[in-house]
Amino acid sequence: MRVPARIGGLLALAVVLAGCRTSVPEAGGRVAVIASFYPLAEFAQRVGGDRVRVTMLVPSGVEPHDYEPTPREIAALTRARVVIYNGAGFEPWLERLLPEVAGRAVIVNATQGLPLVEMDPHVWLDPLLARQQVERIAQGLIRADPAGRRGYETHAKDVSRQLRELHARFSTVLAGCQRKEILTSHAAFGYLARRYGLTQIAISGLTPEAEPAPARLKELVETARRHQVKVIYVETLLSPRFAEVVAREVGAKVRTLNPIEGLTSEERREGKNYFTVMNGNLTQLAEGLDCR
Secondary structure, X not given: OOOOHHHHHHHHHHHHHHOOOOOOOOHHHOEEEEEOOHHHHHHHHHHHHHXXXXXXXXXXXXXXXXXXXXXXXXXXXXXXXXEEEOOOOOOHHHHOOHHHHOOOOEEEEOOOOOOOEOOEOOHHHOHHHHHHHHHHHHHHHHHHOHHHHHHHHHHHHHHHHHHHHHHHHHHHHHOOEOOXXXXXXXXXXXXXXXXXXXXXXXXXOOOOOOOOOHHHHHHXXXXXXXXXXXXXXXXXXXOOHHHHHXXXXXXXXXXXXXXXXXXXXXXXXXXXXXXHHHHHHHHHHHHHOOEO
């Protein structure tokens, strides 16, 4: 795989920073784990427990699609024992580096073999697919640290149980909804929609920065009126500008639906995590879809 010049230059610098070591110095004997972004970092920490030290490449509150890692972050990548990434095209900036670190670390593609929605990488928003991502993470940790197998398997089972319970709550609440269409600022909720029988209507496509054409906005206003949409969902890390335009035209409320691509520093200080945010998403969906 050909690495672009800028990334290649950063990688060369990172190798110099890394020196000749093939693993990060591990405080207290913990396994050094690199996770590309927030949900995978949380899953890795929950599964790994005290045996791992998890570093998240994309900082809190930063949109991860087009992130560019710093030389220091790439240096950490070259020294990790486990590297976890989502795949499905979500982190092209990281996938370009993986061939260079493949011999140094166990690499976990958390979506490998999963039934993907075309051009949509947001797999973790389906709790049952998130369970399979957790299983892949546990398997990667066991390969890197066989002595920790019992703990990893026990923790993975606990996280899997919590995800099953989360799925049960979503299934129960969303089964009683009067509406099935969710109008979102960006097409990030295909997996959630597929799992629970919803229809996602996105203002912008899978590239969150894309601006919709005037004709597209007009079409969305007509669609929202036809379906009597009362809530339009925006994301925490993206501008709500276009969603607010549509909302004003149809008299809808604007609410937040979090794709959990990255929590802000404030959210993390408040103790929020994958499960609390997903439950918050369910509350917002229940309001917008008239669930009883």
